Amino acid sequence: xxxxxxxxxxxxxxxxxxxxxxxxxPMASSIKSILNLVVVIVVILxxxxxxxxxxxxxxxx
Numbered sequence: 001x002x003x004x005x006x007x008x009x010x011x012x013x014x015x016x017x018x019x020x021x022x023x024x025x026p027m028a029s030s031i032k033s034i035l036n037l038v039v040v041i042v043v044i045l046x047x048x049x050x051x052x053x054x055x056x057x058x059x060x061x
Contacts (some may be wrong), residue, residue, distance in 0.1 A: 006048060007047070011043070018036065018039055021035070
């Protein structure tokens with residue numbers, strides 16, 4: 001599987017999971033907003049690390 005297809009599939013899965021959580025799990029809107037923001041930030045950092053723009057810090061040196 002090519003890396004681009006892998007990235008697209010991961011983005012689709014994350015999007016569907018986030019939509020399912022937002023649609024079917026009742027929670028306060030403030031918590032839902034924080035959850036959405038955290039997921040978007042994590043996905044952006046992951047994408048930046050995949051394309052070599054940003055390196056995630058490692059605990060192992």
